[in-house]
Amino acid sequence: MVALSCTAVFFYCLCLATGSDVDENFRLSTIRAASAFTLGIMLFLGRKVISAISESYLTCIQIAASIALLLALHFGLADVLSIALMALIVLVTWEDRGYLCNCLTMRHMHTIGLLSFSIYMWHYLIKFIAKNDWELYTGLPLQSSATGSIFFVACLIGLVIPVSVWSYRFLEMPTRKWISLRLNSLLETKYPPKWQLILAPSQRKKKAFLYWPFIK
16 A cells, blocks of 8 residues: 555656646556545545544535646636546535535436546547547637637537437447446356255246346
């Protein structure tokens, strides 16, 4: 654990000193993954600290950290700062207390959470495709025009959300069900229920035949 912590500190300090993005150097991808893993372990080990903080203080920290994170992302500050703020938000929302956690339990936020993986998987591809021909078809520059940027983001959201809904219903959920069924069948084969171990092989077949209409 000490070695992982030193590696994480070294990696993030290196990113701060060089002013480079965390994912910019592919040669350090293993160290980057180890650093993120270490950060997750540290959050898990330090989760009990939150129990001593009142809900009102947690709310203040949650709001302040969220605003700081949005500003850091908007102004393109160092990735290390954004990572630290994200880790802080995870820590202060660990026990589902505070105003931010109450907001996340709303129906619309829950729906976004369900679609979050699909949105994450599709948004960059759609953005990459749309960005190449945006100025050609709309005539609105992205870098120098606020109108063009706002319109681009609106169109991007309008494309990403329907594609993510379709992906969640027809790709993600069927795939998860298929994997779950495969894993369950493998586990049942390797670790059969205790009542099957008691029965003789002929009795197992008879038992399965008698109950097969009720097995889904």
